[in-house]
Amino acid sequence: MKNVLSIQSHVVYGYAGNKAATFPMQLLGVDVWALNTVQFSNHTQYGKWGGMVMPKEQIGSIIDGINNIGELHRCDAVLSGYIGSAEQVEEIINAFHKVKDANPNAIYICDPVMGHPDKGCIVADGVKEGLINLAMAEADIITPNLVELRELTGLTVENFEQAIDAVKLILTKGPKKVLVKHLSRVGKAKDKFEMLFANQDGVWHISRPLYHFNKEPVGVGDLTAGLFVANLLNGLSDLEAFEHTANAVNEVMEETSKSGVYELQIIAAREKILAPKCNYQAIKIA
Numbered sequence: 001m002k003n004v005l006s007i008q009s010h011v012v013y014g015y016a017g018n019k020a021a022t023f024p025m026q027l028l029g030v031d032v033w034a035l036n037t038v039q040f041s042n043h044t045q046y047g048k049w050g051g052m053v054m055p056k057e058q059i060g061s062i063i064d065g066i067n068n069i070g071e072l073h074r075c076d077a078v079l080s081g082y083i084g085s086a087e088q089v090e091e092i093i094n095a096f097h098k099v100k101d102a103n104p105n106a107i108y109i110c111d112p113v114m115g116h117p118d119k120g121c122i123v124a125d126g127v128k129e130g131l132i133n134l135a136m137a138e139a140d141i142i143t144p145n146l147v148e149l150r151e152l153t154g155l156t157v158e159n160f161e162q163a164i165d166a167v168k169l170i171l172t173k174g175p176k177k178v179l180v181k182h183l184s185r186v187g188k189a190k191d192k193f194e195m196l197f198a199n200q201d202g203v204w205h206i207s208r209p210l211y212h213f214n215k216e217p218v219g220v221g222d223l224t225a226g227l228f229v230a231n232l233l234n235g236l237s238d239l240e241a242f243e244h245t246a247n248a249v250n251e252v253m254e255e256t257s258k259s260g261v262y263e264l265q266i267i268a269a270r271e272k273i274l275a276p277k278c279n280y281q282a283i284k285i286a
Contacts, residue, residue: 004030004078005033005079006226008113009037012039012051014263015264022034025230037053037081053085053124072098073103078096079225080111083113086125086127090134109142109143110175112131112136112142112143114131114148115128142175152166171199176199179195179245192208193210195246197282202284206243209254211253220249227273243282252266252273255269
């Protein structure tokens with residue numbers, strides 16, 4: 001069994017951060033060591049929430065605790081997502097270094113959540129800069145959305161071709177693999193949900209149905225990053241992992257659309273996450 005140290009947010013109500021990523025990874029047979037950067041009542045897109053950011057010292061203390069019982073070497077991957085404070089970025093990198101010392105084969109997957117004020121996703125000052133200046137160079141895999149792709153590269157990315165250029169640029173900055181979780185308005189078709197994946201062998205594009213919601217569900221990126229990591233740890237090729245992730249997320253989105261509920265319907269879609277009924281395939285474009 002593979003093990004993932006997942007360092008990101010936790011919400012008590014609803015699905016975002018670890019709450020959106022942990023169960024799907026467990027469904028795929030991966031054990032998840034969830035370490036929360038914040039504990040909130042609900043995700044921030046509601047506009048109000050209770051809870052707190054965890055002190056940065058908690059990350060190092062917990063990693064040391066696992067190391068002190070001789071189990072850190074069993075960690076196969078570190079996944080970071082929503083970060084509660086700028087100081088936590090360095091703590092996460094330090095945590096990965098400790099994991100890497102214990103298991104040289106361990107990998108780091110950075111989901112560079114930078115916030116989206118228009119959608120109500122709020123991150124603390126300095127987090128974006130920490131992700132750009134510290135985390136990106138350390139990451140084996142990085143999973144930006146369109147907003148984050150622009151920030152990581154400094155490119156405007158106003159069309160599909162520029163998105164490909166941005167992905168290729170990231171591959172020169174440290175990461176070996178890039179998964180763009182959502183191309184948004186720079187995709188090829190306005191009525192599709194589109195993603196990119198790139199490694200040293202090329203770039204692949206996949207599209208699936210775009211579901212319309214009165215309020216866009218939160219946690220889709222967290223779900224996507226978690227599934228992709230689990231698929232890779234289970235031995236799938238990059239392309240297989242990319243395609244299964246896209247199809248499994250599609251099943252969750254379809255179930256959520258049918259439900260009329262704001263929060264992701266991950267539990268209801270559990271069987272389809274394991275074995276998606278849809279079969280959208282990636283096309284190599286470069």
